[in-house]
Amino acid sequence: xxxxxxxxxxxxxxxxxxxxxxxxxxxxxxxxxxxxxxxxxxxxxxxxxxxxxxxxxxxxxxxxxxxxxxxxxxxxxxxxxxxxxxxxxxxxxxxxxxxxxxxxxxxxxxxxxxxxxxxxxxxxxxxxxxxxxxxxxxxxxxxxxxxxxxxxxxxxxxxxxxxxxxxxxxxxxxxxxxxxxxxxxxxxxxxxxxxxxxxxxxxxxxxxxxxxxxxxxxxxxxxxxxxxxxxxxxxxxxxxxxxxxxxxxxxxxxxxxxxxxxxxxxxxxxxxxxxxxxxxxxxxxxxxxxxxxxxxxxxxxxxxxxxxxxxxxxx
Ligand SMILES: C[S@@+](CC[C@H](N)C(=O)[O-])C[C@H]1O[C@@H](n2cnc3c(N)ncnc32)[C@H](O)[C@@H]1O
Numbered sequence: 001x002x003x004x005x006x007x008x009x010x011x012x013x014x015x016x017x018x019x020x021x022x023x024x025x026x027x028x029x030x031x032x033x034x035x036x037x038x039x040x041x042x043x044x045x046x047x048x049x050x051x052x053x054x055x056x057x058x059x060x061x062x063x064x065x066x067x068x069x070x071x072x073x074x075x076x077x078x079x080x081x082x083x084x085x086x087x088x089x090x091x092x093x094x095x096x097x098x099x100x101x102x103x104x105x106x107x108x109x110x111x112x113x114x115x116x117x118x119x120x121x122x123x124x125x126x127x128x129x130x131x132x133x134x135x136x137x138x139x140x141x142x143x144x145x146x147x148x149x150x151x152x153x154x155x156x157x158x159x160x161x162x163x164x165x166x167x168x169x170x171x172x173x174x175x176x177x178x179x180x181x182x183x184x185x186x187x188x189x190x191x192x193x194x195x196x197x198x199x200x201x202x203x204x205x206x207x208x209x210x211x212x213x214x215x216x217x218x219x220x221x222x223x224x225x226x227x228x229x230x231x232x233x234x235x236x237x238x239x240x241x242x243x244x245x246x247x248x249x250x251x252x253x254x255x256x257x258x259x260x261x262x263x264x265x266x267x268x269x270x271x272x273x274x275x276x277x278x279x280x281x282x283x284x285x286x287x288x289x290x291x292x293x294x295x296x297x298x299x300x301x302x303x304x305x306x307x308x309x310x311x312x313x314x315x
Contacts, residue, residue, distance in 0.1 A: 014071070015113040017044030018289040019242055022276050023106065024048065026240050026296035033103035035059040036095070036232065038088040038225070041068050041112045043075045049104065056081040060100070062091040064136040068112065087136065089221045092228040101234040109222065110244040111135065111212070113288065119184070123212060125202050128185040133208075133215045143211050147187060152176045162219070162247065163210030167194045171207055184208075209245065219247060226255040230268065235301035238271070242294045249275060249293045256297045271296040 017023075023045055029035070033053040037046045040061035050056060056079045063069055069085040076083070084091045088107065115123045115135065122132030122143055133143035146158070152172045159168035171194045175181065178190045188204040195203035213219060226241075233239055241256075243249040253275075260270035275293035282289050 015042040015044055016286045016288070017048070018108065018286060018292040019276065019278055019282070019294050020045065020048060022294050023240050023242070024052075026271050026276075026294065027104050027106065027238050029053050029104055031055070034101070034234075035104045036100075036102040036106070036229075037061045038091070038105070038107040038229070039063060039109060040072055040083075041065075041108065042114070043072050045106055045108060046072075047075065049106070050076075050079075050081065053104070060084060060091075060095065060102075062086065062088050064088070065112070065115075066137060067114070087221055089225045089228075092225050092232070096228050096232055100232060101237075102232055103234050103237045105229050105233055105237065105239040107225075107229070107240075108242045109218075109248050122184055123208070124184055125188045125204050125208055126185075128183050131182065131184060131187060133212045135216050141215055143215050144182070146211055146214055147175060147181050148179050158214045159207060159210045161210075162213040163206035164247070165206040165210060170194045213247070219251060222248060222251050223255075226252065230255075230259055230297075230299070233299045235299055235303070238296060238298045240294060240296045242292050244291050244293075249295070252295050256295055260297055266300065267302075268297045268299055271298055 027049065029049050029052045031053060032055050034055055035046070035049050035053055036059065037049075040046050040063045043061070046061055050059060053059070056076070060082045061072055061076070062084045063072070064085070064087040066085055069083055072083055084094075086094075111123055115121050117124070119127035119129035120132070122129045131142065131144040131147055134141070146155075150158070155175055156168045156172035159165040159171055165171060171191050174190050174193055175187070181187050181190060187207070188202065191204040191207045229239060241252045243252055256268065256270050260266055260268040272295045275295055278286070278289035278292055
């Protein structure tokens with residue numbers, strides 16, 4: 001496996017990229033490869049990959065969060081890489097319709113460390129902040145609107161579907177009966193009433209995940225985008241997707257299995273039968289990697305496949 005000195009490299013970073021050695025192993029970047037990063041964030045993965053390919057022109061970094069794009073703009077100044085401040089579905093539609101192809105595609109899903117560490121972004125259970133949770137700060141739907149305006153039935157469905165929260169009925173009721181709720185810590189305290197006693201994870205973790213997914217339409221965008229990513233991959237191109245919870249991983253697994261597998265007409269080879277997890281070493285300096293799951297696939301080169309089949313007589 002291609003290894004880099006990860007610990008030293010991450011010391012001064014705003015967001016430590018997860019599974020970097022594994023990403024390099026599965027993407028296998030080469031000089032001149034065109035790279036598309038759909039969740040470029042603070043450019044951790046992008047910097048390492050672009051340093052290897054040297055191919056800034058024709059490569060593209062996408063993030064829906066304007067502050068991530070401002071950071072990337074500074075990080076890659078004087079480099080001819082394109083930055084797109086859009087959600088990855090809109091960006092992928094635009095790139096696909098204009099005929100772009102990439103050799104390497106990467107999506108490191110979910111939130112960044114600044115989202116969780118900056119209380120004013122409203123993602124954190126522990127630190128008081130406004131109920132926001134928007135990755136794209138220009139979008140109108142906020143966690144405050146979901147928490148204070150959605151019906152009890154709508155909230156229960158969100159908690160069940162996006163949080164896999166067993167006490168979804170009770171929590172939806174608690175939320176509605178305690179409105180208005182203005183801050184993250186207020187919400188966390190109210191939800192905790194459904195789970196008296198101590199548990200290893202905060203009792204509001206699933207509720208926060210569910211509301212965040214609803215605010216950012218996270219699963220809907222992933223589901224619609226993966227087919228476009230696969231289409232934009234050039235022959236022998238590789239894709240790596242890192243997810244952080246089972247709902248995301250299920251979508252990724254299904255999408256890659258649908259096009260991969262061992263069928264004669266498979267267009268892709270799945271490079272990971274099982275998701276790749278962080279090593280113990282990585283968890284020591286990057287605890288956020290504990291729930292990361294990496295899956296990868298390579299696009300089959302049909303021209304080569306034809307040649308090979310003709311040679312072996314196996315069509
Ligand atoms: C886990 S971070 C990526 C970190 C990045 N790989 C790095 O090394 O710095 C995820 C990033 O994806 C962005 N993001 C999440 N969902 C997105 C979507 N649907 N469209 C565009 N960006 C998205 C978030 O704003 C966040 O900056």
